[in-house]
Amino acid sequence: xxxxxxxxxxxxxxxxxxxxxxxxxxxxxxxxxxxxxxxxxxxxxxxxxxxxxxxxxxxxxxxxxxxxxxxxxxxxxxxxxxxxxxxxxxxxxxxxxxxxxxxxxxxxxxxxxxxxxxxxxxxxxxxxxxxxxxxxxxxxxxxxxxxxxxxxxxxxxxxxxxxxxxxxxxxxxxxxxxxxxxxxxxxxxxxxxxxxxxxxxxxxxxxxxxxxxxxxxxxxxxxxxxxxxxxxxxxxxxxxxxxxxxxxxxxxxxxxxxxxxxxxxxxxxxxxxxxxxxxxxxxxxxxxxxxxxxxxxxxxxxxxxxxxxxxxxxxxxxxxxxxxxxxxxxxxxxxxxxxxxxxxxxxxxxxxxxxxxxxxxxxxxxxxxxx
Amino acid sequence: xxxxxxxxxxxxxxxxxxxxxxxxxxxxxxxxxxxxxxxxxxxxxxxxxxxxxxxxxxxxxxxxxxxxxxxxxxxxxxxxxxxxxxxxxxxxxxxxxxxxxxxxxxxxxxxxxxxxxxxxxxxxxxxxxxxxxxxxxxxxxxxxxxxxxxxxxxxxxxxxxxxxxxxxxxxxxxxxxxxxxxxxxxxxxxxxxxxxxxxxxxxxxxxxxxxxxxxxxxxxxxxxxxxxxxxxxxxxxxxxxxxxxxxxxxxxxxxxxxxxxxxxxxxxxxxxxxxxxxxxxxxxxxxxxxxxxxxxxxxxxxxxxxxxxxxxxxxxxxxxxxxxxxxxxxxxxxxxxxxxxxxxxxxxxxxxxxxxxxxxxxxxxxxxxxx
Numbered sequence: 001x002x003x004x005x006x007x008x009x010x011x012x013x014x015x016x017x018x019x020x021x022x023x024x025x026x027x028x029x030x031x032x033x034x035x036x037x038x039x040x041x042x043x044x045x046x047x048x049x050x051x052x053x054x055x056x057x058x059x060x061x062x063x064x065x066x067x068x069x070x071x072x073x074x075x076x077x078x079x080x081x082x083x084x085x086x087x088x089x090x091x092x093x094x095x096x097x098x099x100x101x102x103x104x105x106x107x108x109x110x111x112x113x114x115x116x117x118x119x120x121x122x123x124x125x126x127x128x129x130x131x132x133x134x135x136x137x138x139x140x141x142x143x144x145x146x147x148x149x150x151x152x153x154x155x156x157x158x159x160x161x162x163x164x165x166x167x168x169x170x171x172x173x174x175x176x177x178x179x180x181x182x183x184x185x186x187x188x189x190x191x192x193x194x195x196x197x198x199x200x201x202x203x204x205x206x207x208x209x210x211x212x213x214x215x216x217x218x219x220x221x222x223x224x225x226x227x228x229x230x231x232x233x234x235x236x237x238x239x240x241x242x243x244x245x246x247x248x249x250x251x252x253x254x255x256x257x258x259x260x261x262x263x264x265x266x267x268x269x270x271x272x273x274x275x276x277x278x279x280x281x282x283x284x285x286x287x288x289x290x291x292x293x294x295x296x297x298x299x300x301x302x303x304x305x306x307x308x309x310x311x312x313x314x315x316x317x318x319x320x321x322x323x324x325x326x327x328x329x330x331x332x333x334x335x336x337x338x339x340x341x342x343x344x345x346x347x348x349x350x351x352x353x354x355x356x357x358x359x360x361x362x363x364x365x366x367x368x369x370x371x
Numbered sequence: 372x373x374x375x376x377x378x379x380x381x382x383x384x385x386x387x388x389x390x391x392x393x394x395x396x397x398x399x400x401x402x403x404x405x406x407x408x409x410x411x412x413x414x415x416x417x418x419x420x421x422x423x424x425x426x427x428x429x430x431x432x433x434x435x436x437x438x439x440x441x442x443x444x445x446x447x448x449x450x451x452x453x454x455x456x457x458x459x460x461x462x463x464x465x466x467x468x469x470x471x472x473x474x475x476x477x478x479x480x481x482x483x484x485x486x487x488x489x490x491x492x493x494x495x496x497x498x499x500x501x502x503x504x505x506x507x508x509x510x511x512x513x514x515x516x517x518x519x520x521x522x523x524x525x526x527x528x529x530x531x532x533x534x535x536x537x538x539x540x541x542x543x544x545x546x547x548x549x550x551x552x553x554x555x556x557x558x559x560x561x562x563x564x565x566x567x568x569x570x571x572x573x574x575x576x577x578x579x580x581x582x583x584x585x586x587x588x589x590x591x592x593x594x595x596x597x598x599x600x601x602x603x604x605x606x607x608x609x610x611x612x613x614x615x616x617x618x619x620x621x622x623x624x625x626x627x628x629x630x631x632x633x634x635x636x637x638x639x640x641x642x643x644x645x646x647x648x649x650x651x652x653x654x655x656x657x658x659x660x661x662x663x664x665x666x667x668x669x670x671x672x673x674x675x676x677x678x679x680x681x682x683x684x685x686x687x688x689x690x691x692x693x694x695x696x697x698x699x700x701x702x703x704x705x706x707x708x709x710x711x712x713x714x715x716x717x718x719x720x721x722x723x724x725x726x727x728x729x730x731x732x733x734x735x736x737x738x739x740x741x742x
Contacts (some may be wrong), residue, residue: 246381
């Protein structure tokens with residue numbers, strides 16, 4: 001399902017939008033009031049195979065940064081997440097679910113610790129800046145919360161490291177997973193992290209200075225030609241197979257982190273203070289009623305899931321698929337669904353109710369999808 | 372400029388999306404993570420003339436409601452806006468700019484006062500819910516902040532009143548401008564306000580209960596056929612002519628309410644307490660450096676403005692157009708621009724720099740555009 005997207009200043013372009021248009025982008029999504037390119041290769045399948053075998057350059061500027069600085073910066077960040085951020089070193093990235101007093105997910109950003117009193121939250125699709133500002137004002141914290149002029153560019157795929165070593169030098173190879181370092185680029189110092197929204201490995205360059213966007217894109221693009229570089233974007237097949245969940249799709253404020261399988265990121269022993277702790281402790285004690293699972297289901301390649309598809313066992317609705325696609329590698333439809341506790345075990349037979357009355361037999365599996 | 376929009380659950384459909392698709396919607400925008408239909412008639416001009424002469428039905432569900440209830444509800448709402456909300460009666464709508472400590476605009480919603488401790492903020496495109504939640508948590512306020520199952524449907528145009536009296540009875544005629552009343556609809560009580568994002572008059576029905584969406588749309592649609600009803604949406608020609616500004620386009624957090632001409636909604640005498648008061652008082656004392664103005668400019672009908680177009684006088688950049696379109700009625704291009712203080716007087720000659728090196732002569736005018 002794809003329709004026209006009407007443009008306006010409010011749907012912000014990125015420093016790389018001209019580049020992706022030149023390369024024939026075929027569609028966009030809108031994330032954080034900003035364009036996210038969504039299709040390049042003739043089909044999403046070709047894009048998928050290319051990503052698994054080569055290297056791609058992605059405009060992920062929509063991963064906006066919420067910059068928090070000042071004396072109370074760490075205090076504010078800790079208040080927003082159940083994860084113990086005192087364990088985060090300078091130069092480290094940390095996946096930090098953000099929740100409200102009901103333990104409902106507000107966002108699931110990556111935290112970058114630039115200094116003891118200097119953090120970036122690299123956010124999914126919701127205005128974390130406003131939540132952070134509200135909290136800081138309400139608490140009277142001594143912090144500065146803003147959106148810096150930073151536009152992440154991802155380089156993903158098995159050949160990403162080789163390419164970036166070629167462009168920026170061998171130090172790139174020493175950056176550990178979910179760690180970041182710095183590169184020199186035309187007289188500026190730029191942050192580069194080994195991270196990204198795929199399971200194929202790669203890096204994200206957090207470019208500061210939108211005027212350098214074109215130059216950065218072209219530098220990587222030109223060097224990447226001999227490695228068969230292609231423009232790309234988060235690939236729906238790859239992300240579902242890999243069990244990468246998407247805020248707004250698999251999780252909303254109606255879900256708590258335990259339902260998303262994030263218990264390992266939740267410190268519930270009382271050693272840290274954060275918003276929603278009491279509620280999350282209570283949920284943990286009682287046990288969650290549903291959890292996100294994979295669903296393998298048969299039939300023709302399924303359409304895009306824009307409205308959740310009911311998942312049933314007998315007469316009972318036990319879940320709803322929120323993202324789905326045909327996997328050419330697993331030769332099956334694959335989907336992600338919240339599934340009720342009594343039905344979430346591996347191998348549970350279910351029925352998936354697609355649009356237009358189409359019914360499909362499926363079974364519950366763990367993510368990432370195996371095979 | 373219009374490209375493909377890739378759909379997903381995150382880009383939420385509304386209770387009326389099926390209806391607008393059936394009626395041939397040709398494009399969408401995304402506001403508050405939700406679809407806003409953006410084109411129906413073959414051209415935006417035809418849509419414009421139709422709106423000025425008939426009645427239209429608009430899916431404006433993306434005007435999400437932030438519901439604030441509880442003992443401290445009024446206190447929280449007042450803290451967010453420089454407008455004195457103690458002047459707002461139950462049953463009244465009030466346009467309330469929301470600002471941060473730097474007096475930067477966070478949103479410009481319409482406040483609906485349902486009861487002394489019960490408010491809806493009908494928002495433009497930013498997550499006011501997260502700001503309100505952050506503030507409430509930080510301040511320890513006794514409030515409940517949530518997004519209710521409410522989906523506004525607008526009925527706009529000179530024949531809107533006639534149509535709705537026909538459907539819901541003559542009491543509709545007694546609802547004053549920016550006031551609201553209640554209608555009965557299939558055993559439910561629904562809020563209806565005389566308001567909407569056009570200057571052609573009309574109403575907005577704040578439908579509670581998404582399951583009733585189809586029924587409400589069809590009821591109005593069927594009754595409207597003899598009045599030449601058409602599906603529609605905020606019309607760019609009409610809104611620019613009418614001087615209706617758009618959050619994210621004409622104003623962002625980089626602007627204060629005085630620059631948007633909202634001084635009449637700012638109580639700066641110290642009688643009320645709100646976030647950003649000190650900063651706003653200071654700005655008011657010094658005087659603003661720029662203000663939003665209209666620009667009439669010549670040449671061929673201009674394209675969509677997705678990147679602000681510089682406005683110059685001599686060598687000096689004095690502003691930037693953020694929304695623009697050809698007005699078939701004024702037989703001129705019309706645009707909205709922040710303009711520097713020394714150049715903002717009526718009749719100031721300026722040069723507008725459109726894409727592809729196109730240059731146009733223009734002049735500054737007040738909004739709404741006259742003629």
